[in-house]
Amino acid sequence: xxxxxxxxxxxxxxxxxxxxxxxxxxxxxxxxVIFENFKMNKERGIFKGNIYPVNxxxxxxxxxxxxKTVKELPDDTDLAVISIPAKFVPATMRDIxxxxxxxxxxxxxxxxxxxxxxxxxxxxxxxxxKTHGIRVIGPNCVGVYVPDKGVDTVFLxxxxxxxxxxxxxxxxxxxxxxxxxxxxxxTMAEVGIGKMVSYGNKIDVDxxxxxxxxxxxxxxxxxxxxIEGVKDGRKFIESAKxxxxxxxxxxxxxxxTEYGAKAASSHTGSLAGADTIYDAVFKQTGIIRAEDFEHMxxxxxAFAVLVHKLPKGDRVGIITDGxxxxxxxxxxxxxxxxxxxxxxxxxxxxxxxxxxxxxVPKNPTDVVGDTDAERYRIALEAFTKxxxxxxxxxxxxxxxxxxxxxxxxDIVAEYQKKSDKPIVAIAMGGKKTDYYARMLEERGVPVYxxxxxxxxxxxxxxxxxxxxxxxxx
Amino acid sequence: xxxxxxxxxxxxxxxxxxxxxxxxxxxxxxxxVIFENFKMNKERGIFKGNIYPVNxxxxxxxxxxxxKTVKELPDDTDLAVISIPAKFVPATMRDIxxxxxxxxxxxxxxxxxxxxxxxxxxxxxxxxxKTHGIRVIGPNCVGVYVPDKGVDTVFLxxxxxxxxxxxxxxxxxxxxxxxxxxxxxxTMAEVGIGKMVSYGNKIDVDxxxxxxxxxxxxxxxxxxxxIEGVKDGRKFIESAKxxxxxxxxxxxxxxxTEYGAKAASSHTGSLAGADTIYDAVFKQTGIIRAEDFEHMxxxxxAFAVLVHKLPKGDRVGIITDGxxxxxxxxxxxxxxxxxxxxxxxxxxxxxxxxxxxxxVPKNPTDVVGDTDAERYRIALEAFTKxxxxxxxxxxxxxxxxxxxxxxxxDIVAEYQKKSDKPIVAIAMGGKKTDYYARMLEERGVPVYxxxxxxxxxxxxxxxxxxxxxxxxx
Numbered sequence: 001x002x003x004x005x006x007x008x009x010x011x012x013x014x015x016x017x018x019x020x021x022x023x024x025x026x027x028x029x030x031x032x033v034i035f036e037n038f039k040m041n042k043e044r045g046i047f048k049g050n051i052y053p054v055n056x057x058x059x060x061x062x063x064x065x066x067x068k069t070v071k072e073l074p075d076d077t078d079l080a081v082i083s084i085p086a087k088f089v090p091a092t093m094r095d096i097x098x099x100x101x102x103x104x105x106x107x108x109x110x111x112x113x114x115x116x117x118x119x120x121x122x123x124x125x126x127x128x129x130k131t132h133g134i135r136v137i138g139p140n141c142v143g144v145y146v147p148d149k150g151v152d153t154v155f156l157x158x159x160x161x162x163x164x165x166x167x168x169x170x171x172x173x174x175x176x177x178x179x180x181x182x183x184x185x186x187t188m189a190e191v192g193i194g195k196m197v198s199y200g201n202k203i204d205v206d207x208x209x210x211x212x213x214x215x216x217x218x219x220x221x222x223x224x225x226x227i228e229g230v231k232d233g234r235k236f237i238e239s240a241k242x243x244x245x246x247x248x249x250x251x252x253x254x255x256x257t258e259y260g261a262k263a264a265s266s267h268t269g270s271l272a273g274a275d276t277i278y279d280a281v282f283k284q285t286g287i288i289r290a291e292d293f294e295h296m297x298x299x300x301x302a303f304a305v306l307v308h309k310l311p312k313g314d315r316v317g318i319i320t321d322g323x324x325x326x327x328x329x330x331x332x333x334x335x336x337x338x339x340x341x342x343x344x345x346x347x348x349x350x351x352x353x354x355x356x357x358x359x360v361p362k363n364p365t366d367v368v369g370d371t372d373a374e375r376y377r378i379a380l381e382a383f384t385k386x387x388x389x390x391x392x393x394x395x396x397x398x399x400x401x402x403x404x405x406x407x408x409x410d411i412v413a414e415y416q417k418k419s420d421k422p423i424v425a426i427a428m429g430g431k432k433t434d435y436y437a438r439m440l441e442e443r444g445v446p447v448y449x450x451x452x453x454x455x456x457x458x459x460x461x462x463x464x465x466x467x468x469x470x471x472x473x
Numbered sequence: 474x475x476x477x478x479x480x481x482x483x484x485x486x487x488x489x490x491x492x493x494x495x496x497x498x499x500x501x502x503x504x505x506v507i508f509e510n511f512k513m514n515k516e517r518g519i520f521k522g523n524i525y526p527v528n529x530x531x532x533x534x535x536x537x538x539x540x541k542t543v544k545e546l547p548d549d550t551d552l553a554v555i556s557i558p559a560k561f562v563p564a565t566m567r568d569i570x571x572x573x574x575x576x577x578x579x580x581x582x583x584x585x586x587x588x589x590x591x592x593x594x595x596x597x598x599x600x601x602x603k604t605h606g607i608r609v610i611g612p613n614c615v616g617v618y619v620p621d622k623g624v625d626t627v628f629l630x631x632x633x634x635x636x637x638x639x640x641x642x643x644x645x646x647x648x649x650x651x652x653x654x655x656x657x658x659x660t661m662a663e664v665g666i667g668k669m670v671s672y673g674n675k676i677d678v679d680x681x682x683x684x685x686x687x688x689x690x691x692x693x694x695x696x697x698x699x700i701e702g703v704k705d706g707r708k709f710i711e712s713a714k715x716x717x718x719x720x721x722x723x724x725x726x727x728x729x730t731e732y733g734a735k736a737a738s739s740h741t742g743s744l745a746g747a748d749t750i751y752d753a754v755f756k757q758t759g760i761i762r763a764e765d766f767e768h769m770x771x772x773x774x775a776f777a778v779l780v781h782k783l784p785k786g787d788r789v790g791i792i793t794d795g796x797x798x799x800x801x802x803x804x805x806x807x808x809x810x811x812x813x814x815x816x817x818x819x820x821x822x823x824x825x826x827x828x829x830x831x832x833v834p835k836n837p838t839d840v841v842g843d844t845d846a847e848r849y850r851i852a853l854e855a856f857t858k859x860x861x862x863x864x865x866x867x868x869x870x871x872x873x874x875x876x877x878x879x880x881x882x883d884i885v886a887e888y889q890k891k892s893d894k895p896i897v898a899i900a901m902g903g904k905k906t907d908y909y910a911r912m913l914e915e916r917g918v919p920v921y922x923x924x925x926x927x928x929x930x931x932x933x934x935x936x937x938x939x940x941x942x943x944x945x946x
Binding site: 028030033109110114155156157160161162173174175176177178180181182184185186187188226228254255256257258259260262263264266267291292293294321322323324325326327328329330331333334335340358360362364366369397398399400401402428429430431432433434449450451452 | 501506582583629633646650653654655659699701727728729730731735736739740765795798799800801803804806807808813831833837871873874875901903904905923924
């Protein structure tokens with residue numbers, strides 16, 4: 001069954017040939033932006049499939065032959081991207097069925113979210129899909145983005161929204177505008193997204209299907225969901241249990257409060273349900289719940305690089321060159337349910353012997369404001385060897401005058417590589433800090449802009465590790 | 474008494490002549506960076522005072538005459554910045570007293586934070602200061618930054634740390650490294666800081682003195698504090714009560730938990746005290762407590778422009794072009810103790826008449842993804858007139874295809890100006906969003922990167938308005 005889902009989803013993420021139904025030469029229109037995305041990615045050599053625009057009124061768009069009807073499409077077509085008015089979609093679905101195409105992304109809005117008429121259209125579409133074994137993403141969505149394969153149905157042009165690089169994070173969103181904003185944000189934050197799916201009204205492909213699929217996707221280390229409501233609770237729970245055994249899942253579920261639930265029902269028609277039920281389901285299935293989108297991506301960034309190096313326990317060691325930041329990180333350790341590691345006698349002795357007298361060989365270890373990179377090496381050497389330390393939070397205020405920035409980056413990256421203890425870093429500051437933080441992230445160390453957010457990300461790793469441990473027992 | 478504090482603090486923020494005791498020509502050394510800061514600001518025409526380096530071993534630094542001793546200093550010297558080893562500071566303080574200088578910033582560390590010997594030196598310095606009426610900032614601090622007057626004792630050179638522009642926010646920090654990181658961050662975030670004071674071990678000038686001073690500082694709209702511990706509780710409470718009647722104060726108090734308190738005692742020797750006591754004091758005095766530094770500056774940004782336009786109640790109206798973001802903002806309204814406004818019949822009627830049928834004339838009002846700027850005007854027109862709406866949260870996802878970015882900025886800024894209801898904006902996205910967000914902020918509308926943070930900032934405005942109302946009653 002799970003292998004079936006891989007076969008079924010393949011055309012969405014790596015089609016042999018895509019039919020763009022409703023393609024047009026009118027700049028800025030949805031059917032034009034999607035066509036341009038594929039065309040540009042083909043010219044860049046990233047999209048390897050064929051592109052077949054479909055429009056009864058056109059013969060050609062920018063050198064591409066336009067097909068008048070779905071029936072005329074070449075036989076290698078395995079994905080249909082539909083952007084035509086809602087009322088024409090059921091008939092088109094029947095043509096797709098006849099043609100033998102097994103995957104459709106329905107971008108068009110104006111369905112169930114607008115009321116009973118739209119819901120009727122959705123049922124009609126679903127009937128066709130069910131009968132002919134067509135998998136459908138949407139309607140009312142921005143569809144799919146796969147940077148490695150050049151698939152991009154996001155109908156917001158590049159002058160409105162940037163596209164992130166590829167990476168081991170999958171991002172699934174019920175909301176299209178939120179998905180677009182997040183892709184745009186991820187580009188700026190240099191967070192790599194391997195696959196994005198925005199499924200809108202999800203009449204067919206849903207969270208559970210995607211979880212089943214991502215179990216088998218070796219390019220994805222962590223799956224993130226923005227959810228307003230789940231329709232089939234049992235199916236969701238079963239898929240969630242299956243995937244979290246293999247890789248972490250993070251969910252940002254909105255509509256938590258009465259106000260939010262009311263807004264969600266106007267938005268995607270989702271019945272948000274009692275939030276306590278979602279909390280229980282997430283806990284039971286090992287899904288990590290995010291408080292907001294910053295938390296979601298903070299966690300995703302940590303898991304993306306540290307999923308195979310989870311902490312063995314909850315005892316955190318903190319190294320800092322700013323005392324205040326160390327205090328804040330210590331508060332966060334308590335707030336997020338972790339423990340401050342009790343440093344071993346050997347560690348304290350080693351630090352005392354190797355540090356100048358005004359540095360603080362405690363936890364937090366304060367290498368203090370006149371530190372060089374070497375003091376960080378001494379602290380890391382001690383912490384990675386200390387049996388009482390499970391996880392390391394390292395705070396680098398790059399502003400301090402004597403710290404050699406690239407050298408400290410080398411040192412932290414070296415210990416991330418050679419130690420089996422996970423390291424997350426915190427760097428507070430401005431443009432220069434941002435530059436060095438990106439450099440450190442490229443070397444496999446996730447970096448956070450505040451002590452709270454860094455420690456909270458580490459707490460997510462600990463929580464997931466504990467879930468896996470409970471499963472084993 | 475309060476006028477006295479203004480006189481006393483003046484030399485710190487706008488000295489006629491500054492003596493830099495421990496000035497040196499050795500690049501990168503503390504005494505060199507501080508000298509260079511003043512020199513550069515004088516060359517730029519910002520620092521208008523005289524600069525007198527003091528160093529017994531030098532005759533001249535970069536064209537500036539060096540004074541061998543404090544005694545030789547010209548008589549207009551009204552501020553001494555001290556960066557010499559700790560053990561020499563008491564004698565220098567006696568020279569300063571003899572010279573009649575009434576303000577000293579002691580940058581040097583190695584005092585009370587290192588133990589009993591250091592504490593003894595601190596007491597010795599304090600005795601001299603007390604006897605001769607000298608006000609002291611520090612020791613163990615980065616001192617003062619006043620961009621408008623060119624005062625900058627921050628000993629981290631510009632190639633390590635950027636300096637923010639001026640603005641109506643005062644930032645006071647017990648931690649020097651944190652202060653430096655925050656100034657650096659504020660530059661990137663384009664948050665204007667009018668005055669920064671980092672007081673370190675605060676043997677003399679403390680939070681209470683600064684609150685008393687800032688009451689009278691017309692250039693400052695809001696005062697933010699990073700505090701690890703308060704020494705004189707009664708004095709703090711009295712000053713806090715005085716200033717919060719006039720302008721808002723935001724405190725980030727770390728050492729909240731047992732772990733944090735322990736770390737704070739190693740850092741600044743602060744006795745953190747029971748956190749519940751701080752909570753009670755902040756509540757009683759109308760100080761708004763920040764959860765972390767992002768929260769602190771989110772609040773500061775809102776107060777900086779909206780302090781004279783506080784919400785009349787807690788009923789929030791939300792306008793959005795992304796349904797998901799609207800749901801998240803609604804959740805945040807509940808989470809942060811606000812109410813969703815019940816839109817008046819007139820508002821709903823007006824929106825229904827002027828919106829296309831697929832837009833949602835509720836609260837949140839969803840202008841939906843195909844919006845233009847005009848729909849925002851319609852919603853703002855209705856919300857600002859609606860007697861049931863006290864405060865407006867406007868979400869602009871700039872990614873949506875038909876939205877004219879600069880036009881929507883004009884419209885939001887226009888209503889911020891002409892309505893008496895405060896407006897905060899939320900814009901999620903990447904570089905383009907950042908660009909437009911800065912543009913909107915320059916027009917007097919604070920912008921936040923997530924729904925939670927935007928609503929949380931609005932909640933701070935409501936909380937302070939409620940405090941002022943209670944005072945009146």
